[in-house]
Amino acid sequence: MTMIGDRQKLQYIAAAAADARVNVELETEGMTLNIGPQHPATHGTLRIVARLDGEQVVSADPVMGYMHRGYEKLTEVRSYPQVTTLINRIDWLGSFANEVPFILAAEQLMEVEAPERARWIRTILFELSRIANITLFLGDMAVQLGAFTAVFYAFRDREYVLNLIESVTGGRFHPYFDRIGGLKDDLPKGWIDETRSAMVKMRAFCDEMEELVMNSEIFEARTRGVGVIPPDVALQYGLSGANARSSGIDWDIRRDHNVGLAYDEVDWKVWTHPDGDSFARFWVRLQETREATKIVDQLCAGLPKGPIMAKVPRIIKVPAGEAYVATENPLGEMGYYLVSKGDLYPFRVKIRTASFNNVSIVPWLLRGVYVPDIITILASLYFILGDIDR
Amino acid sequence: MSSSEPGVDEVSGASGPVTEDAPDREPDPLREELVDRLTALVGDAVVDHHIVSGRDLWIRVRREAWADVAHTVRLTMGARYFGFLSAIDWMPSPFGRSLDSAVDRSLAQEPAPTTSVTPGPYETGFAGGDTRFQVFARFANVADHWGLTLKADVGDVDPSIGTLTKVYAGADWHERETHEMFGIDFVGHPGLRRLYLPGDFEGTPLRKDFPLLARMVKPWPGIVDVEPMPGGDDETGDGDASEATA
Numbered sequence: 001m002t003m004i005g006d007r008q009k010l011q012y013i014a015a016a017a018a019d020a021r022v023n024v025e026l027e028t029e030g031m032t033l034n035i036g037p038q039h040p041a042t043h044g045t046l047r048i049v050a051r052l053d054g055e056q057v058v059s060a061d062p063v064m065g066y067m068h069r070g071y072e073k074l075t076e077v078r079s080y081p082q083v084t085t086l087i088n089r090i091d092w093l094g095s096f097a098n099e100v101p102f103i104l105a106a107e108q109l110m111e112v113e114a115p116e117r118a119r120w121i122r123t124i125l126f127e128l129s130r131i132a133n134i135t136l137f138l139g140d141m142a143v144q145l146g147a148f149t150a151v152f153y154a155f156r157d158r159e160y161v162l163n164l165i166e167s168v169t170g171g172r173f174h175p176y177f178d179r180i181g182g183l184k185d186d187l188p189k190g191w192i193d194e195t196r197s198a199m200v201k202m203r204a205f206c207d208e209m210e211e212l213v214m215n216s217e218i219f220e221a222r223t224r225g226v227g228v229i230p231p232d233v234a235l236q237y238g239l240s241g242a243n244a245r246s247s248g249i250d251w252d253i254r255r256d257h258n259v260g261l262a263y264d265e266v267d268w269k270v271w272t273h274p275d276g277d278s279f280a281r282f283w284v285r286l287q288e289t290r291e292a293t294k295i296v297d298q299l300c301a302g303l304p305k306g307p308i309m310a311k312v313p314r315i316i317k318v319p320a321g322e323a324y325v326a327t328e329n330p331l332g333e334m335g336y337y338l339v340s341k342g343d344l345y346p347f348r349v350k351i352r353t354a355s356f357n358n359v360s361i362v363p364w365l366l367r368g369v370y371v372p373d374i375i376t377i378l379a380s381l382y383f384i385l386g387d388i389d390r
Numbered sequence: 391m392s393s394s395e396p397g398v399d400e401v402s403g404a405s406g407p408v409t410e411d412a413p414d415r416e417p418d419p420l421r422e423e424l425v426d427r428l429t430a431l432v433g434d435a436v437v438d439h440h441i442v443s444g445r446d447l448w449i450r451v452r453r454e455a456w457a458d459v460a461h462t463v464r465l466t467m468g469a470r471y472f473g474f475l476s477a478i479d480w481m482p483s484p485f486g487r488s489l490d491s492a493v494d495r496s497l498a499q500e501p502a503p504t505t506s507v508t509p510g511p512y513e514t515g516f517a518g519g520d521t522r523f524q525v526f527a528r529f530a531n532v533a534d535h536w537g538l539t540l541k542a543d544v545g546d547v548d549p550s551i552g553t554l555t556k557v558y559a560g561a562d563w564h565e566r567e568t569h570e571m572f573g574i575d576f577v578g579h580p581g582l583r584r585l586y587l588p589g590d591f592e593g594t595p596l597r598k599d600f601p602l603l604a605r606m607v608k609p610w611p612g613i614v615d616v617e618p619m620p621g622g623d624d625e626t627g628d629g630d631a632s633e634a635t636a
Binding site for chain 1: 442445446448470471472473474476478479483513515516526528532535537539558559560562563564571584585586587588595596600602
């Protein structure tokens with residue numbers, strides 16, 4: 001596998017060098033290509049201003065802020081429970097996962113711990129958000145490369161997971177279900193069985209994607225050796241999640257810095273890939289989706305009984321202090337740096353989102369690539385606009 | 391136990407009130423060793439530190455040594471992962487929580503808001519602070535599984551600090567964001583342009599003295615249409631939208 005990757009990488013580099021020579025000889029004129037803000041590959045409103053020389057990118061500069069909603073300022077005038085509603089909308093495809101680190105940070109400062117059952121259900125919902133989120137990536141990546149079928153499969157099968165989330169929380173995209181000290185409600189009757197059968201379907205979906213997309217020769221040709229990120233560069237830019245792991249960095253917050261979730265109780269594996277190219281990013285995410293279904297299965301099997309809410313005061317005041325809690329969200333490390341002055345309201349919340357760091361590597365990464373590869377690379381980095389702009 | 395040494399520096403009256411009330415925990419040899427190592431490497435650049443045992447570590451360094459310390463943290467101590475960089479404005483908001491309903495204010499026992507800017511010293515958080523602004527950044531060592539938050543004081547008069555872009559390339563966007571949101575200058579940054587805000591935007595939104603106008607002109611819906619809770623004897627629903635714009 002790696003051998004093919006190396007050969008193709010070398011071919012790519014050789015082709016790029018040959019083109020550069022041609023461009024120098026012919027003195028081709030520079031051109032500015034404006035991608036977005038309404039390009040389908042940007043999942044929202046990200047604009048990329050690319051300076052081209054022939055077919056190659058000389059420099060690329062992302063322009064954002066089209067969707068900046070000022071959440072960090074808004075949190076300062078919202079009470080802690082109200083903040084949850086806001087931050088739901090950061091990464092809108094994995095919204096339950098957005099709530100968790102904030103709630104955990106507040107709980108840490110309050111010295112409150114959610115009961116065992118709440119922790120497990122949180123973890124289940126967290127992983128379901130991951131599956132719902134990454135499912136769309138798996139289909140969408142193929143669309144960006146010109147294969148339309150996969151995304152319909154993705155939308156179809158994502159419904160199974162969204163229905164599960166909906167039947168617990170009442171919301172498909174914005175659950176607003178996590179509370180300081182526990183959860184709003186317990187699971188509905190029969191939910192566990194439904195979840196088990198949905199997980200079987202999701203595993204079948206992963207197999208389908210593997211056959212349909214990943215094993216396709218065209219897909220490999222378009223992604224192998226494209227957008228290679230060496231591990232040290234990935235760390236410097238703060239790439240996290242699957243983007244880091246596909247550069248061979250063995251770092252997963254769920255395993256290495258788990259705070260308050262039930263990942264220690266189940267048996268699972270962190271997947272990494274040494275290549276660091278677009279193919280590796282797809283591969284890692286596919287394995288992670290499979291792994292997530294296994295985590296959900298195990299958690300459902302061993303779900304402890306008990307209350308779902310710890311004792312917390314009716315009016316929530318968080319004692320003065322600072323805390324940084326991050327979790328391994330579908331897109332990567334998402335964390336909240338919470339500063340409290342013992343008030344009803346946070347004094348300052350710094351929202352560290354995964355996509356912001358993941359996209360900040362784009363100017364470095366796009367230098368020298370071909371125009372069609374811009375789309376491949378953007379798709380493989382996988383970002384959500386709300387997660388960049390906040 | 392949250393061990394907060396009185397740093398080499400005299401921490402003014404504004405030292406954090408937060409350090410005392412943390413409950414007793416076991417000592418944290420890993421993080422204490424990290425502090426000792428960094429102190430040995432950079433000497434008196436370390437002003438103060440704070441450990442929440444088993445959880446996290448804060449180190450406050452001198453502003454002049456900011457980039458050097460980051461360099462040491464990355465290359466010698468192996469924290470090659472760049473988490474984020476941002477700033478805190480420690481000044482209490484001069485608008486109070488003017489933007490809230492009278493109900494909320496009475497619950498919080500908050501005095502009526504004023505618009506006067508309080509001069510320091512300000513109450514600060516972990517590892518103390520002497521100035522209005524504080525730049526903080528987070529790094530992690532992904533091999534040894536630890537992370538730390540570095541802080542540096544930045545004054546009100548000349549809010550500037552050295553750039554980290556030469557140490558961590560990823561600091562670029564974070565510094566641009568902090569620059570536009572707090573008006574802090576990052577000396578040596580290759581292109582300190584706006585990141586989010588439009589070109590003609592005036593002001594630095596995340597400073598506490600920047601009013602959230604949307605809330606000042608339009609009262610929070612909760613104020614005007616509060617219905618009494620069923621079965622509740624609570625004090626909500628006085629119905630008058632007391633806007634606190636002075």
